[in-house]
Amino acid sequence: MLKYFAKIKWPNNFRHRQPTSQMARLSSRHLSQLHLYQVLHAVRGHGSPMSRAEIGATTGLSQPAVSSLTRRLLESGALVEAGARPAAGGGRRERELALNADFVWVVGVNVSLYQLTVTLTDFAGVVRRTRSAPLVTPMQKAALVKRLVKEVRACVADAGGAAVTARLAGVGVALPGFVDSMGDVVHWSAVFATDGSTAVRNLSGSISKELGVPVFIENEANIRALAEQWFGQAARLSHVAVVTLEQGLGLGMMINGELYRGRAGLAAELGHMQIEAGGRQCHCGKRGCLEAYVAHYAIVQQGQEAGLLPAGDLPPQEIEAAYDRLACAARDGNAKALQIFERQGRQLGIWIGNVVNLLAPQMVILDGGRQVAIELFEAPLRAAMDDAMALPHRGSVSLVIGHESSEAWARGAASLVLQRLDESAEIVASASRHDFEYVSHQPAVRRTAL
Numbered sequence: 477m478l479k480y481f482a483k484i485k486w487p488n489n490f491r492h493r494q495p496t497s498q499m500a501r502l503s504s505r506h507l508s509q510l511h512l513y514q515v516l517h518a519v520r521g522h523g524s525p526m527s528r529a530e531i532g533a534t535t536g537l538s539q540p541a542v543s544s545l546t547r548r549l550l551e552s553g554a555l556v557e558a559g560a561r562p563a564a565g566g567g568r569r570e571r572e573l574a575l576n577a578d579f580v581w582v583v584g585v586n587v588s589l590y591q592l593t594v595t596l597t598d599f600a601g602v603v604r605r606t607r608s609a610p611l612v613t614p615m616q617k618a619a620l621v622k623r624l625v626k627e628v629r630a631c632v633a634d635a636g637g638a639a640v641t642a643r644l645a646g647v648g649v650a651l652p653g654f655v656d657s658m659g660d661v662v663h664w665s666a667v668f669a670t671d672g673s674t675a676v677r678n679l680s681g682s683i684s685k686e687l688g689v690p691v692f693i694e695n696e697a698n699i700r701a702l703a704e705q706w707f708g709q710a711a712r713l714s715h716v717a718v719v720t721l722e723q724g725l726g727l728g729m730m731i732n733g734e735l736y737r738g739r740a741g742l743a744a745e746l747g748h749m750q751i752e753a754g755g756r757q758c759h760c761g762k763r764g765c766l767e768a769y770v771a772h773y774a775i776v777q778q779g780q781e782a783g784l785l786p787a788g789d790l791p792p793q794e795i796e797a798a799y800d801r802l803a804c805a806a807r808d809g810n811a812k813a814l815q816i817f818e819r820q821g822r823q824l825g826i827w828i829g830n831v832v833n834l835l836a837p838q839m840v841i842l843d844g845g846r847q848v849a850i851e852l853f854e855a856p857l858r859a860a861m862d863d864a865m866a867l868p869h870r871g872s873v874s875l876v877i878g879h880e881s882s883e884a885w886a887r888g889a890a891s892l893v894l895q896r897l898d899e900s901a902e903i904v905a906s907a908s909r910h911d912f913e914y915v916s917h918q919p920a921v922r923r924t925a926l
Contacts, residue, residue: 477770508545511537513544516554516575520894521711522599525558525572541714546573553579554599575600580897583628584890586696587651589613589666589723589792592624594631595883596640597890599897601707606634606883610627613792614669624649625686645897646690647683648889652697652724654760655835656693656741663742666724666792673761692892696720696885697744698735702895703737703888704841711874717837719746719828722845724759725767729835747771766827770820772799772845773859782812796846800818803849814852819855822860829864832873842877850877 518534519526525533532542549555550573558574577600586593590613596605611629628647632640653665660674662668670676684691694702701718704710710718714733720726725747729736737743747767748760755764756774768774773795779785779802790798806813828840842857844850854877862870 487510502697502851511535511541511545512549513543515549519555519573519575519784520706523711525574527561527570527572529570531573555701576843577602578643581640581643581647582890582893582897583626583631584893585624585647585649586699586885586889587611587620587624587649587667588696588885589652590796591793592627593883593886594627595886595890596631597894599894601887601894603883603887603890605631606886607631607634610793613667613668614737616669617682620667621679621682621686624683628687628880638733644689645688646692646893648699648892649680649683649691649693650696650885650889650892651693652696652726654742655693655695655698656876657692657698659738659740660693661678661740662693663740664760671761672720674840690893690896692896694889694892695726697726697728697740698737698741699728699892700726700841700843700880700885701730702735702891703884705730706891706894707887709841710839713838715835715837715841717828717831717835719824719840719842719859720845721771721824721829721843723772723795727831731835746831749827751823751827766823770824772796775799775802775816776821778816779813782816784810784813799846800848803846803852806852807848817849817852818856821856824853825857825860825862826864828857828875829861830867832861832869836869837873840875842872842875843880844877845879850879 490861508608514535514621518531522534524531528539528542528546531537531546532539536541537545546555550557555573556576558572558707560569560571562569566573577598579599579918581596581598581604584595584597584756586865588611590607590611592611595605597603607630609623611623632644651662651665651667654663655661655665657665660678660680662679665676668676680691680693696721697718700720701716704718706718710716710730714730716730718728718730720728727744727746729744748758748762748765750762751766752764756768757763758765758768759773760767771826776785776790776795777799779798780787784802784805785798802813803817806817813889824842828842831837832840857877858875861875865873
């Protein structure tokens with residue numbers, strides 16, 4: 477591994493603890509690491525080369541500190557000089573600094589219920605290669621690890637093989653369900669063939685053992701929120717709610733510019749808020765969850781109950797096609813089908829409005845899954861959301877509705893790795909930016925050939 481990351485101790489497990497003063501726990505070495513993170517994050521978020529003066533203004537660091545930190549990052553290769561500009565006050569031209577795209581590369585993997593998408597992304601966040609493959613779920617952990625490793629190796633081979641492997645720094649994996657990214661525990665996911673009472677443990681550790689690089693797992697909605705902050709419409713915002721709608725319903729929350737995970741990674745489970753006691757059966761094992769009324773599989777079930785679709789259980793890969801057929805029927809004027817989508821929009825709008833009341837985001841982004849259905853539920857959703865929001869929020873919280881490709885989700889998984897590289901595990905462990913304490917139970921992973 478390159479010099480800057482040579483001494484990183486990647487986390488194997490974390491223990492939650494009550495927040496205390498962060499700065500009191502920082503040694504001078506850790507404070508220096510935190511400042512390095514601030515500089516890298518500032519350059520990454522700027523989107524174009526920055527002068528040292530701009531870095532100082534963005535981070536609040538003194539010019540001597542910025543000079544020292546940028547010198548270290550230039551020497552390590554993380555930053556490169558990208559030209560010069562006239563100084564604001566005249567005199568010597570100011571050097572501009574940018575991320576070195578080839579410093580390290582990372583892999584992002586999005587695991588859905590019917591497809592696995594892999595992206596290879598450089599240090600600047602640019603996708604260099606994408607690969608997708610069908611997936612049949614539910615499946616056992618060992619089967620997913622085997623398939624994921626195979627597809628990652630194939631993507632790396634397509635991009636250049638050994639040359640890419642030499643600069644590969646880590647893999648991020650996004651999957652639906654209750655995911656404790658810090659503890660490496662999937663409490664429940666529809667991807668796995670479990671009854672919900674047995675957690676899947678050490679998923680990232682198992683993948684890491686095969687690939688020989690650090691691996692990080694995260695809930696897919698959290699990944700989408702992180703991607704929006706890094707590459708999307710939330711790049712300049714501190715408080716953002718990202719709602720994901722497909723074969724599940726997820727919520728990722730950026731609060732004060734940070735991804736909010738809560739205890740054991742179980743925060744922001746919008747889809748599993750109970751809206752009706754003893755109501756419709758949810759995939760998570762509960763009844764009456766919001767997801768069981770608005771997710772794609774729920775809409776297909778309602779279409780079947782209305783006699784608009786053939787009855788019977790459908791595998792995940794066929795649910796999307798059935799959802800599209802129902803949407804086409806609504807667009808062609810079928811009143812029953814249209815009522816189903818309008819009801820979906822109203823229920824989503826009420827609860828998104830309640831999210832705004834609870835957390836007061838500046839923006840709500842809804843990844844609406846299938847483009848063919850968005851125009852069917854958008855108007856009732858917006859009306860219900862506006863009606864549910866407290867008066868001060870109306871007109872001030874923007875709602876953006878669209879649909880991103882699987883590549884965008886995988887790119888978000890790659891951004892998880894880039895974030896960990898920027899901040900380093902020492903900052904997660906010592907500064908406890910997410911209020912977790914680092915506790916290692918496993919030996920460090922040694923790099924092996926992919």
